[in-house]
Amino acid sequence: MVSVHSARCVRAARRLLVLALVACGDSGVGGDADGIRGGALVFVVHAGDAEFAPAIVKSENSAKITLTLRNVGTKPHGFVVDDIDGSEIAPIAPGASAVITFETPDEETIYTIRSTAPGDNLAGQWIVD
């Protein structure tokens, strides 16, 4: 009986402690912050000589992506999202297209898109939320 009472006291104390801790803040959580993930999405990115269009692409984390890169410029352009495995497209000739599939990572952040063609300054952003 005493131990039951003690356990209740401990539980009550814990709860009061939790309430008190509310005022102290706490550490954050990495990875998936919004609890929404997955899905299958299709994107088309046009690579011109001056920019990617769109320059910003957004998807959920852990989503299956099918991406088509179309070179609408006059010189070779490639595509890669830094730190996302399988997102690389080797430079393709003007007028050509290439398709890749990959999965977005769990980490929700903004990743950098760039061209894989040497000396090419094309850049963009891939938002994983």
Next chain:
Amino acid sequence: MRQRRVFRSVRACAATCSALAAAPAIAEADEPPPAAPAEASAPRTDADTQTVTARSAPRPAIRGVGDLRISREQIDASPRANAGEMLSAAPGFFVDHEDTEGLGNDVHLRGFDLPNGSGVEFRVGSIPLNIPTHVLGQGYADANFVIPEVVRGIRVLEGVYDPHQGDAAIVGSAYYDLGVPERGYHVKTSYGSFNQRRVAAVVAPEGEEEDTFAAFALRGTDGFGARRESRSASSMAQYAIDLGRGYRARIVAAAYEASTSLPGVVRRDDVEAGRIGLYDSYASAEGQSVLASRMHVGFDLDRTQGDGSMVSLGAWVAATSLRMRQNFTGSLESSRLNPELAGLGDLFESVNDETALGAHASFRSRTFQPSQAIRLSIEPGVYVRSGFTSQSRVLLEPENLLPWDRRIDADVQTTDIAGFVDADLRILKVIHVAGGVRADALLASVDDHLPHGISQGGAPDGPPGERRSAMGIPVSPRATVALEVHPWLQPVASYGEGFRSLDIVHLSDGSTKPFSKVRSGEVGLRARSPDRRFATSLAIFETFVENELVFEGESARLETQGASHRRGVVASVIAKPVEWLLGSFSLSLSHADFDTEAEGGHHYVPEVPAILFRGDASVTRPIARVAGHDVKGRLGVGYTFAARRHISDDVVQSPVSVVNAAAGARYRRLELGVDAYNLFDAHYADEESIFISNWGTTPGPHRASEARHITAAPPFTLVASLTLHL
């Protein structure tokens, strides 16, 4: 003659209580607010009424510590701009102050942040307001069509401990009681900051009961910043008639329309760098607005018998329409239907048009007394609601409002068939048990006009025209045990389960659980002084929610997330030490986090203030005497303090401290008043969220980055009013 008047008064009291609770058992379910003798549910104040009521009605059951009736006097203790804000008069409730029209207020209660009222079950009379599957979030409710001048009181239930509480009662209920105690003609005109103007007229014919009135209101404002102009019109009428032999009928009708421009969010980094003002709007954030309309008609028929039994029957129909255009993120979206389109602007247009009808019926038995020690009454009842909804969600180009992508396009039909039994058991005059069980058969079907895959959040992978359906039956036991250890002290313990319908458009076919359950428990005390001038309460609560709804800026809507739970304490004091002074104070400490917490840390439910204090104080008394008539003065102050509001696991919003004040004087038929909101002009965020956007203050495309985004709360606002009582 005297006896007939007494019976009429008894019936009026019973019907009024019924109106408060929208179900007959609740006519006895609650006591008047201890510190407010002239409270809302007592339309007759003559001694006959009070005496007979006390004799014929058993002491009402309470449904938890937070089962309260908020009187008009408490509501008027400090300025409240609309019917939604009136809820802030209830201990534990925090309601944001909106300057716009057409959207429900955000409510904070017991560790919940409830955008647009979702999670609080709203009723006006017996008409439920929540829309189970709304495109902006399940349980969406907007009570601001109610004209404040005809609100006689509000019954609030904090927690889900009453079997009468239906869909959307996640954290509690609010039942508006309509009536105009002061008979005659009333015309109120107001004018204030930001060219805010309002006219309200109320007709309450002499000789008719308090429940009978007609009212009309028009309001317009230029808004306190860029793109905030709004206007609205509301009309309400209610007629109650005593049919004799205990029968009483009431019909209520209401119509409302509103149009509002919205400024959108501003990034905190831009505000702090001086690139944009807190009350400004980005040049490219054009096209945001709200257009809302609704119409409700309800009919109730009650019969109260001399033995305390009561039969109640009611039906209602409602047509609601909401079109909201909002852009939270700038231009980050790509088309799901046509991958060639991207970056044309994230202006989401969400449309929800619903026609719904419903009915309720219940029978409260007389009180059985199998022995001297036991008294029991039982109330079985039924409730039905059927809704026919057209939902759409499209992306528009801000410049020309042409659609360039579609995310939702569906016809939804929902049906809720519920049965409940509610018992009121008293043992030895000391133990009071109230509660029962409720079962709701929820059926939902969707005719999805978009290709399969879109509603699952991805690219199209099937033909359009898919039909999906789901059906499930949440069973919800609810009970409260109160011990009357002393006439002025009541320990109370409650347990209850509630539910909220889920977003049917995103459910898979054949789902057997189109709802999310909530389990809530509390222990506490209610105490009051023998003269009923002081009352206090203390509740320790814990609530588990299976499925959380959280606002997501990226999608501009409430999104379903994982399970969560809250625990905390709510304490309140209401005092009326002298007839002319009223004070109401409450403190709420809560902790809300997701169950899927990471190791070593909490994953906080965002936007929930862990510390919430609310205080209202008012003085009402004669201040002068002119030509043999009193000049009655009124002074009220309301103070709100909210702190420790997480907007992410790492970021906590600055504390909010806001003072409202009101002053007024009435001489015979003339009344002057001044209401001041945010008296010390605190500049703070009404809502603040962290997400990625690419808003910018210079022309051309901008890079995306994560930032804190603010929707500003109104600054100092002054409104003067003149009322004629004829």
